[in-house]
Amino acid sequence: MSEIDIRSLLSGPEPDPATDAGYDRDGHPERVGFFTDTSVCIGCKACEVACKEWNAIPEDGLSLTGMSYDNTGDLGASTWRHVAFIEQSAVTRGPGTTAGAGPETGATAGPGAPATAVPGTAAPGDGGPGAAVPGPDGRTELRWLMSSDVCKHCTHAACLDVCPTGSLFRTEFGTVVVQEDICNGCGYCVPACPYGVIEQRPQDGRAFKCTMCYDRLGEGQEPACAKACPTDSIQFGPLDELRDRARRRVEQLKDAGVADARLYGEDPEDGVGGDGAFFLLLDDPEVYGLPPDPVVTTRDLPRMWAHAGAAALSLLGGVAAAFLTSPAVRRRGGSVTRATRAARPGPGRGIGR
Amino acid sequence: MGVRSRMLEWPVYRQLTGKDPLGRGAAAKSRQSAALTTRNATADRVVKSVCPYCAVGCGQNVYVKDEKVVQIEGDPDSPVSRGRLCPKGSATLQLTTGSARERHVLYRPPHATEWQRLGLDEAMDMVADRVVRTRREGWEDEHDGVPVNRTMGIASLGGACLDNEENYLIKKLLTGLGVVQVENQARVCHSSTVAGLGTSFGRGGATTFMQDLQHSDCIVIQGSNFAEAHPVGFQWVMEAKARGARVIHVDPRYTRTSALSDQHVPIRAGTDIAFLGAIINHVLTEGKDFRDYVLAYTNAATIVSEEFADTEDLDGVFSGFDAEERAYDPTTWSYSTGPVQAASGDRATLYTEHLENRGGTEQQESVQEAGGSESHGSGGAVAVPEPERDPTLRHPRCVYQILRRHYARYTPELVEKVCGVPREDFLAVCDALTAGSGRERTSAFVYAVGWTQHTTGSQYIRAASVLQLLLGNIGRPGGGIQALRGHASIQGSSDIPTLFNLLPGYLPMPHAHAHQDLDSFILGSRTEKGYWGDMRKYMVSLLKAYYGDAATAENDFCFGHLPRLTGSHSTYDTVMAQLDGRCKGYFLMGENPAVGSANARLQRLGMAQLDWLVVRDFSLIESATWWKDGPEIESGELRTEDVGTEVFFFPAASHTEKSGSFTNTNRWLQWHAAAVEPEGDARSDLWFMYHLGRRIKERLAGSTDPADRPVLDLAWDYPLEEGPIAEPSAEAVLKEINGRGPDGRLLGAYTQLADDGSTSCGCWIYCGVYADGVNQANRRKPHTEQDWVAAEWAWAWPANRRILYNRASADPDGVPWSERKAYVWWDEETGRWTGHDNADFIPDRAPSYVPPPDASGPDAIRGDDPFVMQADGKGWLYAPAGLMDGPLPTHYEPQDSPFHNALYERQSRSPVRTVKEREGNRYHPSGNEPGAEVYPYVVTTHRLTEHFTAGGMSRWSPYLAELQPEFFCEVSPALAAERGLEHGGWATIVTARNAVEARVMVTERIRPLTVHGRTVHQIGLPFHWGPNGIAPGDAANELTAIAQDPSTHIQEDKALTADIRPGRRPRGADLPRFVAGYRERAGITATTGTEARS
Secondary structure, eight states, rough: OOTTTTHHSSSOOOSSSHHHHTTTTSOOOOOOEEEEGGGOOOOOHHHHHHHHHHHHHHOOOOOOOOBTBBBBOSSSSBBBBBEEEEEEEHHHHOOOOOTTTTTTTTOOOOOOOOOBBBBBBOOTTSSSSTTTTOOOOSSSEEEEEEEEEEOBSSSOOOOHHHHSOOEEOOOTTTTTEOOTTTOOOTHHHHOTTTTTTTOOTTTOOOOOOOOSHHHHHHTOOOEEEEHHHHHHHHEEEEEEHHHHHHHHHHHHHHHHTTOEEEEOOOTSTTSSSBBSEEEEESSGGGGGGGOOOOTTTTTTTTHHHHHHHHHHHHHHHHHHHHHOHHHHHHOOOOSSSHHHHEEEHSSSSSOOO | HHHHHHHHHHHHHHHHHHHHSSSSSSSGGOHHHOOOTTTTTTSSSEEEEEOOSSSSOOOOEEEEEEEEEEEEEEOOOOOOTTTTTOHHTTTTHHHSSSSSSSSSOOEEEETTTOOEEEHHHHHHHHHHHHHHHHHTTTEEEEEEEEEHHHHHHEEEEOTTTTHHHHHHHHHHHHHHHHEEEEHHHHHHHTTTHHHHHHHHBBBOOSOOGGGGGGGSSEEEESSSSSSHHSTTTTHHHHHHTTTOOOEEEEBBBHHHHHHHHEEEOOTTTTOHHHHHHHHHHHHHTTTTOOOOHHHHHBBTTTBBOOOOTTTTTTTTTTTTTHHHHHHHHHHGBBBOOOOSGGGGHHHHHHHHHHHHHOOSSSSHHHHHHGGGGGGBSOOOOOOSSOOOBOOOOOOOOBBHHHHHHHHTTTOHHHHHHHHOOOHHHHHHHHHHHHTOOOOOOOEEEEEOOHHHHHHHHHHHHHOOOOOHTTTOOSSSSSSSSSEEEEEETTTTHHHHHHHEEEEGGGGGGOBBTTTHHHHHHHHHHSSBBBBGGGGGHHHHHHHHEEEEEOTTTTTGGGGGSSSBBBBBHHHHHHHHHHHOOOOOOEEEEEHHHHHSSHHHHHHHHHTOOOSSEEEEEEEEEEHHHHHHHHHHHHSOOOOGOOOOOOEEEEEEEOOGGSEEEOOOOTTTTEEEOOOOOOOOTOOOOOHHHHHHHHHHHHTTOOHHHOOHHHHHOOOOOOBSSSTTTTOHHHHHHHHHHBBBTSSOOSSGGGGOSSSSOOOOOSSSGTTTTTTTGGGGGGOOOGGGSOOTTTTTTSSEEETTTTTTTTTGGTTTOOBBBBTOOOEEETTTTTTTTSSSSSSSSHHHHHHTTOOOOOBBGGGGTTTTTOOTSSTSSSSSSSSSSSSOOSSSOOOOOOOOOOOOOOOOOOOOOOOEEEEOOEEEEEOOOOTTTTTGSSSSSSEEEEETTSTTTTSSSTTTTTHHHHTSOOOOOEEEEHHHHHHTTTTEEEEEEOSSSSEEEEEEOOOBOOOOEEEEEEEEEEEEEOOOOOSSSSOEEEHHHOOOOOOOOOTTOOOOSSSSSEEEEESSOTTTTTTHHHHHHHHHHOOOOTTTTTOOOO
C-alpha cells in the first residue's frame, strides 16, 4: 500500500482506474464508456425506456413538468437516462446555427454570441412576431437542444470513495456500480456526487444509478440505451476509442461552422479525472443542466477524514439505534436527494399542478 | 460453504491481501455481482420478430425463458433498424407482458352497468349466433333493382395492427358473409396515398425504401414528423445528412424533426398544394426540370382533349363539373385521341354510359363514391395506351403547357400570401431541391398523414408526384417518395385490404351497377397495356382462393357470390348507418374509433345504437367502455341503463404470441414467429376469425337459402397448429395468399397466374412470397452480409423489387443516367436487365423494343416505358382519369379555414369534397363568411414519439405514459398573450363539434404566420389521448369534423379552425350547452360550409 500514492487514487490523472482498483493489469478488459453526441440526438427517449425495461426500474411520476418535452425532470434512483430538452431562441443565442447540423451542412454560429438558454418553454409574451430581435440575417431561428444525460462513471468517483459498505465499486470495465445486495441505504453517496446523479429510492431506501449495464457488459453485450439509440447519439465502446472519435467529430462540426461544438467530461485532467460517460455539446454545460467544472468531492478527503472520524464517533450511538429498528423503518428513511436536486441548476423551469 | 472460503471471500481480507488497497474495486465486488448473468444470455431461445408499433418494421429479438417472454430488444441483423428501437419498440416487453393486458373475455349484457366474465367458447358461440341473425336481418338481395347480395347490418373496423394473414381471413370471411362495411386504419391514415401515388405511377405504395434515403442529396420532409413518428427510420436521414445531404422540414410546427433539419419552414396547415405548386412553377419557369427524363418517362408531351378546361379557365373548377351532383364527369380530362374507348372505359365512364341507357344520375354518383381511386394501388387508371404526343412540348394542349398555365399563378408571392412562408425561405427550398436533382443528383420527398388527411389529400400526394417526375427523381436511388406508414402492417392491410372498396391486390370490389358479371368487371377496370392488362388472371385466381372447388368457369368463378357496392361504405358512412339504425353489429379489431376517428362523439353515439359490439384489443380501450364511463355518460347525453348495446370484449394475442407477417412502409413483408402461447383467453385474430367462420358455417350447414350459398362455398379449411388452443396455421394462410398452380405447387411469381381457374392466389401482388416453398418473408440474412438493398432480407412486393419503377434509373437506352446514380441497367451481353435490385420491368425486354400495334397487356410495354402498371407506360404529370377531383392538384382551402381561397373568387373549398350534413357534425364559417371570427385559429393534430396513435398501445404502458403523461396544446407566446393562456395552466379548445381541455405548452416552436396580410395563430394538438389508461386526457378527435376527400373518403383532421380560451372546459350538461353557444354565436346552420360552389 505504501507504494501507492493515495492522493492519485482520489484525484488527478488516472490512466487505469481498473488496475488501481485491484484488477489484474493485463487481465482486465479495456475501460469502456459512453460518448453521447447530442448533435444527432432526436430526443426520442428510447434510451430512457430501454434502460427501464432492461433494469426493471419502476415508473416514477405521471405529471407534466412543462419543461419542453422533458417529463422526466432529472436523473435519479428510477431514472438512469434522462433526456433534456432546451428550447432556445435566436433572440438570446445570436444568429443561427441549425441545431444538430450535419458535418457538411451546418450553418455558422455567431462568433462570441452569448449562449443563454431559455429554460423549458417561453413564458407568454416572451416572443412572437415582432417581439423577437432578429439576427443580422433578419431571422429569428430557434434551436431545440436535446441531450441524453447519464451517470458519468467518473475516473475519480466520489460516490464510490465515500461508500462505507463497499456497495459502490469500480468494476473491471472501469465503470462505477452500486451493488444492490450490499447497499444499506446510508445515502452518503448522494451528496458526494458532483453531478447530482445518484439517489435513494423512496420506499426502498437504497441508492440506485446507471450501472452501464454491468450485467450486459459481462456477457459481451452493449448497454441497453446505446443499443436502442436510433441515431447512434449514444455510442458505447472502449473509452480511448470514443475519445478519439469524439475529438474528430468536434473538428468535423467546427469545420462545418458549428463553432459551439465542444466536448464535456472527456478531459482526463479535469476535476474528476475525466468521465467514463462524456458528451458532445452544442452550448455551455449549464444550458444542459450540467455543472461547468465538476470536482470530485473527495479530492480533499485526507483532510476531511479528521472531521469525518469525529463525526463518526458521535454518531456511533445513533448507528447502534438504527440497527435495533426494523429494516422496514430503515428503508422508509427519507431521501435527502430532493433538496439536493432542487439546488442544482436544472434544464428548465417546471410548472406546478 | 466452508469457513476457509468464507474467509477468503471476505471483502476486508481481499482488501488487505489483494491489489485493491482502498477496497473500492475487486475487493468490494459482492458475490451477487460476481455471479451476474443476463436474462437474454440465459434464455432458452431467441425468436425473431418485428416491432408491432409503427411501420418502420424494426427487427426484434424475443427472448424466452421457461415459456415466458423475458426480454425484447432490437435485432442487429435487420437492415431496416440495425438493432435499434425507439421508446415504443423498447417498451414492447411491458406491452406484451405487462399487467395492463386483459386476460379474460368480458361481457356487458344490454342495459347492464358492469362487465361480467364469460367463457371463451360461450362468447364465440354467442357472437356467431349474432352474426347469423344480424346478417339475415340486414340482408339485401337487391338494391335499387340490381342484385347486391349483401348485408348492411354488420360492419368491421381494424386491421392495420394485425398480420397480413389475419387481414386476409377477416376480408375473406366477411366478404363471404356479404359484409361490405369492412374497414381499417388505412382509410383514415393513408387511403389518399394509394390514390395519389397509384394514379401517378401505377402503384399505391412508397416508391422506395427508407435505407435508400442515405443516398439522397436533398430530403424534403413535409407533412411528416419523421423523427418523432418513425424515429428508427430517421437514422437514414441522419446518414444522408452525414454524407452532406440537405434536409428540409416544411411543417406548421417546429418539431424534433425540424430540430435536426438544416431548414425548417413553418407553413399554414392545409396549404401544401400552394407551396408544392409554386415549386412546380419554379421548376417549369426556370427550366429546372430533368428534360430528358421528363420527355421519355412522363406524359408531359401527351396531348389532352380539346374539351378539357382548367380551373384557371373556370374560376376554380375543371371541366365536367356538376354542381347539383357535387361531382365531375371526368370524360373531358382524357387524352386527345378521343374520349376513353368504349371497350376500356374507366368504371365511372363505363357506368355513365350504362346510365345513359337507364337515365339515372343517382347511381352514377354511387359508382363515383365507391372509392375506385384506390384500386390504382397496383394498376393505373384506364387511358389510351399510345396517345398523341408532341415531343417539342410546344403544343398548347400538351400536358407540359397545361401544367405551365395551371401553375402560373403559384408564385413566391402567392406562397407568402397563402402559406405564410416568406419568399426567401420558399426560394431556399427551391434552390436546395433543384440543386439536389438532375442527372448526377437525386432528392427524396418524405410525407405522412400531414398530407393525406385533407379534403384534397390525394391531390397533396399528386403534387409531390408531379414535382418528383419533373425533377427526374422517381425510380432512382436517393430519390422517390416515401409515404411513411404509421401502423405495423397498414401497408399490408391496404394490400390485403380490410377496406370496403378493395379486394386483395387492389382489385376493386365489384359495384352493383357497373359489374354485374366477371366480364363487365374486367372490362371496366383493366388497362390495355401493362401488367394491369392481366387483371382477369388476378381476379379469377382470387376467386379460386376464396371459393375453391366451387368456383368454376361455368359459374363465372362465383363472381356472383361477391357482395356489391352501391356507393361509399367507408367507416364514416358506417357511423352514419349506425346512427340511423341500419348497421347493428360491429367488430373492432385493434382500432379505437371512440377517440381515434374524426368526430369522436358521433363515433360513440353510433356505437350506442348497435345491437352488439365486439372489441378485440389488449386493454379496455375507450371503444369498449363508452357505455359505462364515456364522455356522453358524464354529459348526460347517454345513460348506461338506457344503452341496449351488448358488448363483448375479447383479449387479443400480441405479436409475440402469434405467427404472421407485417408489411412495413418499405412494402417489405417481414415474418414474426410466435414465441409463446397467449395467456388466458387471449387469442390471435387469425384464431378468432377462423373459429368464428367455422361456427357460422356449422350453423348454416344444409341451408338451401341462396343467400347462404356464398358462405357454404367459402373455402375454409386451414390446418391447425399443434398446441392447446387450436391456432390455425398462419403459414398455411400465407401459402394461400401466395397462390398455387394446377399441380398444387406454390407459385413463384404473378406472371404464372392463369385466367382459366387452374391457379389460385389470395393476393396477386404477394405472389412469390412463398416461392420455392420457402417463406420468403422469413428470410433474415444480416444486413452486414449484403448491400443496402438487402434483397435477401424479407420479401418486398412486387417480385421482391425494392425501388419501384427502377427502369427509370437508366436512360431510354438502358444506360444509367450517371455513374453516381446507377441502379439497374441493360446488359447487352446477357440480354437482361441487371444491377443492384430486381428490375421493375420485363427482365429481358430490350430498351429498343417497340411492341406491335395489336399487342396488349405486358406485351404492349415498350422497352422505354418504366411505369409498367400505367395504361400508357408513363408517369402521370397529368392524370386523365383515376381521381374524382381533377387531373391536376389545385389549391383549395380546408373545409374549416380562416381564409378565403386567394386563387378563386367563387371557389374556396374543393368543389367535390364530401360533407356530412348531420347534427353533431356541423362545419365552421370560413374566410369572409360571417361567424368565421368565432373560430379564428388554425388547429393541426399530430403525433408524439412517446405515444402510439389513439393510445391503445401506449397510454396503458407506464414507461411510455410517464414520458408524455398529459394531453397538451402547443401555442405561441403571442397567442398565449392574446388569449391569456398560462404556461402549464389549462386551456379549452372548442369547435362546432365539441370542446376539449388541455394543458398549455407555450413555446416559440409554434410561430404565428402572416397570411393574407394578417397574423394567424396555429395550435398543435397531439391526438393520442382519451379518458382511459394510466395517462388519461381529452381526445383531440372530439374537435374534428367528418369532411372527406372524394376519391378516398379520408377525413380532414390536419387543418381545421377552433377557438381557444383559458381554463378547463365545462362539465356535465354544461359542455354541450357551451359548444352549442359557440355554434349560435357563429350562426352555424345545417348548411354552413356545405356549398359545392359559391
